[in-house]
Amino acid sequence: MLRERLARMISEAGDGEISAAEILADGGSLTALGLTSLAALRLIDAIETELGVEVDIDADPEALESLDGLTAHVAGRLTRSPR
Amino acid sequence: MTAAGAVRAPVTVAFAGARGGESSLTWGQAQIWRAIRLMGAGECFLNRPWVLPVHGRRDLATVLDALRVLLERHESLRTTFADTPAGAVQRVARHGELPVTVVDAEHAAAEGERPRDLAARIAGELARTPFAHAEEPPLRCAVVTRGGRPMALAFAFSHLAADAWALDLLAAEWRSLLAGESLPPPAWQPMDQAAFEAGYVCAARCARAVEYWRSALRDVPLDVFDFPPGEPDDPRFVEVVMESPALAVAAELLAARWTISTTSVLLGACATVLAGVAGRSRAVMQLVTANRRDPRISRMVGTAGQDGLFLLDLPETGLTQPGLTQPGLTQPGLTHSGLTQPGLTQPGLTHSGPTQPGLTPAGLAGICRAAHRRALVAYRNAHYDPAAMDAMRAEIGLLRGREPDLDAFFNDRRAIGGWPNRPAVATAAELAVLAGKTRTRVSGAWPGVRFKAFFTVGTATHTGELHLLTDTAYLRREAAESMLRQAENLLVGAAAEILEEGA
Numbered sequence: 001m002l003r004e005r006l007a008r009m010i011s012e013a014g015d016g017e018i019s020a021a022e023i024l025a026d027g028g029s030l031t032a033l034g035l036t037s038l039a040a041l042r043l044i045d046a047i048e049t050e051l052g053v054e055v056d057i058d059a060d061p062e063a064l065e066s067l068d069g070l071t072a073h074v075a076g077r078l079t080r081s082p083r
Numbered sequence: 084m085t086a087a088g089a090v091r092a093p094v095t096v097a098f099a100g101a102r103g104g105e106s107s108l109t110w111g112q113a114q115i116w117r118a119i120r121l122m123g124a125g126e127c128f129l130n131r132p133w134v135l136p137v138h139g140r141r142d143l144a145t146v147l148d149a150l151r152v153l154l155e156r157h158e159s160l161r162t163t164f165a166d167t168p169a170g171a172v173q174r175v176a177r178h179g180e181l182p183v184t185v186v187d188a189e190h191a192a193a194e195g196e197r198p199r200d201l202a203a204r205i206a207g208e209l210a211r212t213p214f215a216h217a218e219e220p221p222l223r224c225a226v227v228t229r230g231g232r233p234m235a236l237a238f239a240f241s242h243l244a245a246d247a248w249a250l251d252l253l254a255a256e257w258r259s260l261l262a263g264e265s266l267p268p269p270a271w272q273p274m275d276q277a278a279f280e281a282g283y284v285c286a287a288r289c290a291r292a293v294e295y296w297r298s299a300l301r302d303v304p305l306d307v308f309d310f311p312p313g314e315p316d317d318p319r320f321v322e323v324v325m326e327s328p329a330l331a332v333a334a335e336l337l338a339a340r341w342t343i344s345t346t347s348v349l350l351g352a353c354a355t356v357l358a359g360v361a362g363r364s365r366a367v368m369q370l371v372t373a374n375r376r377d378p379r380i381s382r383m384v385g386t387a388g389q390d391g392l393f394l395l396d397l398p399e400t401g402l403t404q405p406g407l408t409q410p411g412l413t414q415p416g417l418t419h420s421g422l423t424q425p426g427l428t429q430p431g432l433t434h435s436g437p438t439q440p441g442l443t444p445a446g447l448a449g450i451c452r453a454a455h456r457r458a459l460v461a462y463r464n465a466h467y468d469p470a471a472m473d474a475m476r477a478e479i480g481l482l483r484g485r486e487p488d489l490d491a492f493f494n495d496r497r498a499i500g501g502w503p504n505r506p507a508v509a510t511a512a513e514l515a516v517l518a519g520k521t522r523t524r525v526s527g528a529w530p531g532v533r534f535k536a537f538f539t540v541g542t543a544t545h546t547g548e549l550h551l552l553t554d555t556a557y558l559r560r561e562a563a564e565s566m567l568r569q570a571e572n573l574l575v576g577a578a579a580e581i582l583e584e585g586a
Contacts, residue, residue: 032342036500037455041376041462058460061453 002078003071009050010035010067013043023067030066040064053077090187091225095180096147098154100161103177106274107170107281110289111374111387113469115242116164116171119216125320125531126213129242132206133250135257136199137233146226146233147183149260153253154181157384158272159244164216173273184225188234198234202227209239216243246386247542248373251498253384271379276387280468292467293475295460296392300479303367303394303487307535308360312556320534321560322552324526325567329518330547331502333571333578338500340581341448343455346495346540349549350458351451352570353493353538354395355442360536360558360566366395370458371494372465389469391461393493395454398446444577490533490554495540504545510586511579518575523564526550536566547571 007020010030018034026033035043043064044055053074055063062069108116119126137146154160158175165172186205188198196204202225209223221244225237245253259266279285330349338345354366370391375381480486508514535557541548549570553563 029342031344031455037344037346037459037462038376040459044459044463045376057456061456064456064459 002075003067006047006070006074007067009046010039010043010070013046014039027068028066030064030070035064047074051078090190092185092187094147094183094185096151096154096183097178097180098151098161099178100155100158100175101177101268102158102272102274103175104274105172105174106277108164108173109273109276109385109387110280110285110466110468111246111276111385111389112164112173112243112273113171114389115386117469117473119243121533123531125529125533127211128527128529128532130210130214131238131240131242131245131247131250132203132210133238133240134199134202134206135236135238135254137235138258138261141233141261143185143226143228143231143233145261146236149257150181150183150224150236152260153256156256156266156269157253158274159249159383159385160220160222162221162244162273163218164221164243173277175272175274179220181220181222181224186225186227186237188227188229192229198227198229202235202237205237206239209237214241214243216241221245242386244386245384246373246388247496247498248375248381248388249384249386252382269382269384271383273383273385276380276383276385285466289467289471292464293471295464296467296472297475297479299392299394300476300487301482303489304363305483305485305487307367307488307491308557309362310557312554315554315556316559318528318530319555320529320532320552321525321555321563322527322529322537322550323523323560323563323567324541324548324550325521325523325564325571326543327518327521327547327549327571328506328545329508329514329521329575330549330571331505331545332508332514332517332547333574334547335501335505336578336581337448337451337574341451343452345500346497347455347458348451348574349495349538349540349570350393350493351395351447351454352573353549354393354454355397355447355450355573356566356569357491357536357538358395358397359569360562364397364399366393366397366491367489368393368395368491368493369489370461370465371492372462374466389465389467390492391458391463391465392489393454393457393461395450395457397450442573444580447573447577488535490535492534492537494538496542497540498542499544502544502547505547506545508582511582514575514579514582518571521568521571523567525560527552536563 007023010023011018011020014035023033047053047055051074055073057063060073063073064070115129118129122128161176161179163174165174188201191201205225214221221241223239226233227235227237256266334345334348338348354368358364358366370393371388372391374387374389380387476486506517508517534552535554537552539550541550549567551563551567
């Protein structure tokens with residue numbers, strides 16, 4: 001599922017400092033969980049490389065706020081741009 | 084002999100690395116190469132004075148050998164640079180020698196100067212001469228000894244050889260080498276980076292960044308400030324530093340409360356102050372960006388930083404008063420920032436006075452959260468070929484009559500996000516007392532560094548160290564000082580309200 005995959009990718013972008021399980025269980029702010037700007041940039045790169053989706057935080061300020069926000073953002077763009 | 088009267092003796096460190104060669108510049112090198120050309124007489128601004136301590140009892144031979152290992156490991160430290168008909172190139176010397184001066188600190192010690200402080204002073208001296216990049220190694224070094232024992236190394240690095248990130252990498256390796264540990268060979272050097280940047284992944288990244296900048300540059304103001312320049316001071320560019328433990332306390336508290344980084348908190352405050360002085364509701368700044376998120380580049384000694392473009396729209400708060408930015412404000416004694424904020428530059432009011440009218444803590448939270456997002460966008464579009472960016476900017480210049488002036492900057496030099504050695508504060512009253520300890524002073528002056536306003540967060544861990552370099556034709560020293568105080572007031576005021584709520 002996309003939500004679980006994104007949770008794993010968030011964890012990897014942060015060098016495993018936050019576990020995917022924590023991210024799935026928390027549901028709140030990713031920054032409050034410890035997602036740094038550096039990790040956020042790595043995450044955007046990974047989503048672009050692995051899923052072919054450009055994360056547009058300018059158009060959608062919620063995109064990196066929470067796991068659910070990110071899932072909705074990526075899901076919306078996956079359906080719009082079939083690859 | 085030095086200014087301190089210390090005795091100096093020359094030695095050399097011979098090195099033999101695993102690889103030599105020539106390649107095009109990395110994008111980070113190209114950006115610094117361009118900046119050196121633009122700065123002219125002010126180019127020494129880009130040199131990095133730096134000190135490495137020598138912990139434990141090590142003899143001179145051990146210390147020089149550790150230095151040899153650093154030179155052999157990192158191609159960046161044995162690279163010269165030259166313009167060729169095909170463009171600028173980096174040339175890595177496989178073999179060579181680095182001249183090192185050994186400075187005896189006895190004389191300085193007799194006058195009460197510690198070896199570390201002497202090393203810092205020597206590093207400053209070494210950095211005051213431009214590098215002859217085509218002939219000279221990109222670093223200069225002196226070993227400060229006392230009683231024959233090395234106490235510290237003083238360096239000046241060309242910014243072409245190392246950025247702040249690289250210096251942190253070298254400091255960590257230095258500790259390991261002096262402890263006798265062996266290190267794995269570096270996997271990624273600037274010549275590897277230059278080859279990577281010539282590939283398709285980076286071509287796509289560059290194209291995206293150039294498009295982001297292009298769309299922004301179509302409608303940003305053509306000037307940093309609308310008011311005309313006045314008579315500048317000599318030297319024209321002055322840097323003021325504010326040392327404020329209260330700023331550190333406030334930034335950490337607000338970052339935790341607003342779930343953003345302390346960088347974004349400081350950036351939001353600086354952008355607000357700059358927009359206020361400019362009389363605008365949008366801040367336009369370049370962000371010095373580390374460009375180190377790729378794991379290979381994160382371990383590369385070299386220079387990778389480039390500039391990102393940061394745009395932040397601010398709510399109408401009464402902070403901006405465009406009517407006040409009129410000609411004539413550059414007369415000596417008048418400060419632009421003072422006039423956009425009546426009262427704030429009067430002695431006594433710059434500090435303990437209320438936060439800016441119309442900007443509530445909630446309003447400031449919104450600004451700093453937006454700054455956090457906008458900074459991510461800027462960082463993401465900060466890895467590009469400077470030549471491609473220059474070509475686009477020239478096109479914009481043709482369209483708009485001239486290129487927009489983007490010489491307002493923000494740079495956070497810290498490697499860590501907080502201030503681990505800052506004082507602890509529990510109440511608004513304690514924060515107010517701490518705010519009384521804030522000091523400002525002039526920290527440097529240069530003849531030509533081109534910036535209109537350049538905020539830098541320094542690396543002190545016990546106090547909030549915020550620098551502001553200004554072009555005195557637009558912002559005199561007093562204005563720079565007032566702007567730093569305003570940034571502090573914004574954050575300390577918001578933090579005090581949060582502490583009061585919690586009391």
